[in-house]
Amino acid sequence: xxxxxxVTILASEYVIGCDGDGGRIxxxxxxxxxxxxxxxxxxxxxxxxxxxxxYYLSWLLAHxxxxxxxxxxxLGAPAASQILWSAPRLICVAGGFTRYxxxxxxxxxxxxxxxxxxxxxxxxxxxxTVASVTGLSGTVKRSRRQESGQRGVRQPxxxxxxxxxxxxxxxxxxxxxxxxxxxxxxxxxQRLCNFACVPPPQQTKLLIYLKxxxxxxxxxxxxxxxxxxxxxxxxxxxxxxxxxxxxxERAQDLFRFSYAAA
Numbered sequence: 001x002x003x004x005x006x007v008t009i010l011a012s013e014y015v016i017g018c019d020g021d022g023g024r025i026x027x028x029x030x031x032x033x034x035x036x037x038x039x040x041x042x043x044x045x046x047x048x049x050x051x052x053x054x055y056y057l058s059w060l061l062a063h064x065x066x067x068x069x070x071x072x073x074x075l076g077a078p079a080a081s082q083i084l085w086s087a088p089r090l091i092c093v094a095g096g097f098t099r100y101x102x103x104x105x106x107x108x109x110x111x112x113x114x115x116x117x118x119x120x121x122x123x124x125x126x127x128x129t130v131a132s133v134t135g136l137s138g139t140v141k142r143s144r145r146q147e148s149g150q151r152g153v154r155q156p157x158x159x160x161x162x163x164x165x166x167x168x169x170x171x172x173x174x175x176x177x178x179x180x181x182x183x184x185x186x187x188x189x190q191r192l193c194n195f196a197c198v199p200p201p202q203q204t205k206l207l208i209y210l211k212x213x214x215x216x217x218x219x220x221x222x223x224x225x226x227x228x229x230x231x232x233x234x235x236x237x238x239x240x241x242x243x244x245x246x247x248x249e250r251a252q253d254l255f256r257f258s259y260a261a262a
Contacts, residue, residue, distance in 0.1 A: 004127055005091060005115075006032045006193030006262075007039065010074050016059050025056045028070070030079070032194045032235045033181045035087040035111075036060055036067055045096035050104060050112070053090040057110060061088060087181055091192075093117055093127070102131040111179070113192055129192055132177035160201040166248055167206065171196050174252075174259045186234040195262035196255065197234025205243045208251070209236035210258035217254065223247065224254070 001009045007029040014025040027039035038060060040053040060067055064085065072080035089111040097114050105112040114130040171189040172178050181188040186209075189196040197209045214226035214237050228237040236258070240251050 001027065001029060001039075005037075005039070006190075007037050007091070008075070010070050016056065016063075023052075023056065023059075025060075028060075028067075030071060030075070030083065031089060033087070033183055033188050033190070034079070034082045034084040035089050035181070036083060036085070037089045037091060039091045039093065042092075042094040044094065045098065046094060049092045049094055050090075050101060050114075053092055053112075054108065054110060057088060057090050061085075084181070084183065087111060089113065091115060097130045105131055105133050108133070115192065127192075129177060132179070132192070134179045160204075160206060163206055163242060163245065163248065164198070164201055166245065167198060167208065167242065170248065170252065171198075171255060174255050178259075183234075188234060191259060191262040193262045194235045195258040197236055199233045205241050207232075208240045208242065209234045210238040210240060210254055211236050211261045212238045212254055212258040213261070214238045217257070223250070 001007045007027075008031075009027055009029045011028045012026065014028045016023050016025060025038055026041050027037075029037045029039065031037050038053055038056045040049050040056070042049045064083075068080050068083060071083060091113045093115045094117070096116055101114060105114060111134050113132045116128045116130050118126045118128065120126060168180070168187075172180060174189075174195075175191070177191055179190045181190055186197045186199045188194045189198075193211065195211045199207055199209075209227070209232060214224075214228065217224065217238065219226060223241055225239040225241070226237065227239045230239075232239070238254070238258070240254060242248055242251060
């Protein structure tokens with residue numbers, strides 16, 4: 001779950017009751033940003049997995065105390081206090097989906113990922129995102145530069161603020177299905193899993209943490225750093241330091257590499 005979906009599992013076959021009707025959530029967890037996640041599985045192609053998952057997601061949002069207690073029991077009180085209720089997610093994993101399924105999820109105001117599994121021989125399995133929609137507000141898909149322009153005011157902060165706006169625009173446009181998730185300590189850019197996390201700008205530079213494996217890239221002093229054993233906000237073990245627009249141009253291959261890894 002953690003490696004392939006970016007989800008820390010809390011329970012499997014979690015029994016619920018909803019207005020007299022019971023059920024079992026296949027998997028219940030939290031993602032890298034603290035968002036509650038319901039995961040439902042089907043062996044083949046079954047449109048019912050989406051409606052079933054939405055039923056369980058509705059139950060979850062109506063029973064936040066029960067979920068918070070589960071997180072506290074499994075992960076501790078600090079994790080329970082950091083749950084991001086603004087971005088609950090449903091991940092449906094199945095052998096296949098139809099074009100009607102992909103259309104249907106776009107009509108819901110929920111964050112839903114349709115993920116198809118494939119076996120490769122007897123020992124390997126792969127996951128492919130078929131459709132990914134966000135139930136957050138429309139600003140998630142717009143860059144900060146676009147948002148500030150619509151409001152008629154500029155974001156405060158000078159050159160680094162402008163660089164942060166440019167980074168936001170590039171990360172949102174690096175590939176399909178990118179979602180921006182705002183946390184207090186950082187902004188996460190998410191495919192199925194986080195591929196980039198950006199804390200607030202420092203005095204002279206902007207730091208970005210990527211999913212890319214530091215051992216597979218050339219580390220350049222003052223530009224890239226392995227932070228596998230270094231504490232930092234957000235997820236990702238490759239730190240990229242940006243000071244200028246030129247640094248941003250140099251970093252774009254790393255962004256794409258990280259996006260592919262997520």
